[in-house]
Amino acid sequence: MRWMRSAAVGLASGAVGVAAMTAAEKVEQRLTGRPDSYVPARTLQRLTASPQAAGRSRAVNLGMHVGQAVLLGAVRGVMAGAGLRGPWASLLFFAVRLTNDQTLENATGVGAPPWTWPRDELAVDLAHKAVYAAVTGAVADALADRWGPGPGQVHARLRPVRTHDVGPL
Numbered sequence: 011m012r013w014m015r016s017a018a019v020g021l022a023s024g025a026v027g028v029a030a031m032t033a034a035e036k037v038e039q040r041l042t043g044r045p046d047s048y049v050p051a052r053t054l055q056r057l058t059a060s061p062q063a064a065g066r067s068r069a070v071n072l073g074m075h076v077g078q079a080v081l082l083g084a085v086r087g088v089m090a091g092a093g094l095r096g097p098w099a100s101l102l103f104f105a106v107r108l109t110n111d112q113t114l115e116n117a118t119g120v121g122a123p124p125w126t127w128p129r130d131e132l133a134v135d136l137a138h139k140a141v142y143a144a145v146t147g148a149v150a151d152a153l154a155d156r157w158g159p160g161p162g163q164v165h166a167r168l169r170p171v172r173t174h175d176v177g178p179l
Contacts (some may be wrong), residue, residue: 012091012129013088013091014065014162015091015157016088016090016091016092016154017084017087017088018084018087019087019090019091019137019150019153019154020084020085020086020087020088020089020090020146020150021080021081021083021084021087021134022083022087022149022153023083023086023087023146023147023149023150023153024079024080024082024083024084024086024087024146025076025079025080025083026145026146026149027079027083027086027141027142027143027145027146027147027149028075028076028079028083028146030141030142030145031138031139031140031141031142031145032075032076032077034137034138034141035138035166038137038138042134044134046068046071049070049115049121050070050071050074050075050078051067051071051074052118053074053114053115053118053120053121054070054074055070056118056119056120057114057118062171063154076108078083078110078114079107079142079146082106082107082110083146083150085103085106085141086100086103086106086146086150087150087153087154088101088167089103089150090147090151090153090154090160091154091157091160092160092161092162093159093160093161093162093163093164093165093166094160094162095147095150095151095153095154095155095160095163096147097144097147099147099151100143100144100146100147100148101143103143103146103170104139104140104143104144107125107139107143108136108139108143111139112124112133140145164172
C-alpha cells in the first residue's frame, strides 16, 4: 500500500512540477521570443504511429508534455516514499527526466543527442527540466514527510556507521 500511496503522491507532485515548468517556459519565451517546441507532439505521433496526432497540434503537444511529467512524477513520489528525499534525490530525478525525454525523442528519430544541440537551446532545456525536478521533488518530499521516514531513512538509523541525523545539503 505504501508504494501506491507514494506513486499517487508523485502523480500530484508531477502535476505541480509541470505547471511550474510550463510557467517558467512561458516567461522565458516572452523574454527571448523563442517559439513553442512541438517535439512532444511529434514524439507522440511517432510512438503511436498515428497520423491524427498532428505534429503541430497544440492539444497533442500539451497532452504529451503534461502526461509525461505527471507520469514521471510517480517515480519521484516512490523515491520520496522510500526515503530518497531532498536536493540529492531531486538531482537524481532530474537525470531520470532528461533520460526519459532523450530516449523517446532519439528512439523515434524526432530528436538528436543533447551534445549536438546549440548551447543556448541546451541551456534552456536543462533549466526548464531543473525547475520541474526541483518543484516535483519539493512537493513529493513535503507530502512524504507527513508519513514519517522512509525505509531507507530507517535503515540508515540502524547502521552504526551511518549519520542519520544529517539532512540533505
